[in-house]
Amino acid sequence: MPTLATTVDGLKLPNPFVIGSGPPGTNLNVITRAFREGWGAVIAKTVSLDASKVVNVAPRYAKLHANDPKDVIGWENIELISDRKFEIWLDEFKKCKDQFPDGILIASIMEEYNHDAWTEIVERCQDAGIDSFELNFSCPHGLPERKMGAAMGENPEIVEEVVGWVMAAAKKPVWAKMTPNVTRITDPSRAAFRGGCQGVSAINTIRSVMGVNLDTLRPEPTVEGFTTPGGYSCRAVRPIALRMVMEIATMIRREFPGRTLSAIGGIESGGDAAQFILLGGDTTQVCTGVMKFGYECVKRMCDELLAFMEKHKFETIEDFKGKSLDYFTTHAELVRMQGERKAKDKAAAEEAAAKKMVRADDQWSGDEFVKQSDALARS
Structure with missing residues (x-):
């Protein structure tokens, strides 16, 4: 009988499905809902020490539809990281671990290029009881204007240095979240591993413009008649994500055996997850999919992934992780x-x-x- 249970960087997950950082992990209420529904882990929305600088706008989403207007295949957001006070997050991290002591709670953190700030946020989060960290080096809009997010992730030297700062303070496993908005995603990934982190996550959203309204002539999403390029997600990005996950996994196999990869990009089914695991993913993150289908979608995805494993007689996730990497060549x-x-x-x-x-x-x-x-x- 196959099992979805897996251990990644010492974290024991009941299944490989992880809530990706974003609106589905934006406060205690939704995080605990995710654990009740059976998600393998939850990555909270990205936090920073000073939330007063974070100001969101509305509307901040735009959707790309297939011929069927109910079928959303692309999703752009111009949403920023959490606008809630850091002290509130620390309190909610503690309450979450009290309610779900076995639930894997991962803090997504982001700071400016400042050693002391990164050290402080790491120490205070782990004191609150979180199980792991994800370093947001990849938010493509808003934060780069403050030299945060993708502004760091695009520079391998900075990635390696900041990961080093974090690893000096962290007592929990650390994943670095990679931006796809680079020529070669293996460059910052390699830098993150050189810095000492246990794993990387990929991919974050792709910098995009969703479209232009042909009636108003304004780009979407429109705020006071204007917009800014945002992050593109949903199943339309999956082929790009699969390629980048394959490239990172191949690099890990050759240069950093034993390091891990959390795969992200348009995952909406167990079959989607299986493809990412076949290309080297240890876990699979879902964010936009939850916004489309609700937290309960994890049950369907688990059933679909188990059916795939039964069909091919795989007993564990490890049995087929990276199995399709051997079929790539020049x-x-x-x-x-x-x-x-x-x-x-x-x-x-x-x-x-x-x-x-x-x-x-x-x-x-x-x-x-x-x-x-x-x-x-x-x-």
Whole structure:
């Protein structure tokens, strides 16, 4: 009987489905709801020491629909990190762990380029009882204007340095959340591992403009007639996320064996999760999917992932983690392999034709007479 239970960086999860940092983990009420529904872990919305600088606007979401207007395939947000006081978060972290002592609660943290600030936020969060950290180096809007989020994540040297600061203070496992808005996502990921963190998370949202309203001529989402580029998520980003997860997992296998990867990007089903795990993910995060389907979607996804495992006779997540990485190669190698296969097919066809060629009068057949005649002719 397969099991979804898994242990990642010493964290014991009942399943690999993790609430991704964002609105689904924005306060104690929704975090505890997630644990009641059976999520493997919850990453709270990103916190900082000084929430007074965080001011959200409305509307702050825009959706991309398929031909069916009820089918949302893309989601843009211009939402910032938590605007709630840090002291409130510390209190809620403690209350959450009191209510769900076995629930894996992960603090997503973000600060400016300041050693003392990163050290303080780490120490105070772990004193409140959280189980792990995720470092937000990847928020693509708003915060980069303050040299936070993606402004750090785009610079491998800064990533390595800040991760080093965190690891000097952290007594809990640390994941660094990567931005996809770079040329090679392996560069900041490699820097994070050099800094000492146990794992990375990828991908955060893709910097985007959802579209322009052809009636008003204003880009969406429109706030006072204006907007700003935001972060794109939902299942439309999944192929890009799969590629980046594959690249990071391949790097981990070659350069940092034993480090971990939390996969993110358009996961809405157990089958989606299976693909990310096959490409090297240890866990799979869901954020926009919860906003579309509700916290209860974890039950369906668990059932779907178990069905996949039963079909292929996998007993544990580890049995198929990274199993599809072996099937990636270069385009030149694809050309070589296909040419080799075609040459073998041609040789086999010629050999088969030669076996059918009449070599004596007693081999002629009335049923095959035309084919035998053709075989004796030069093509």
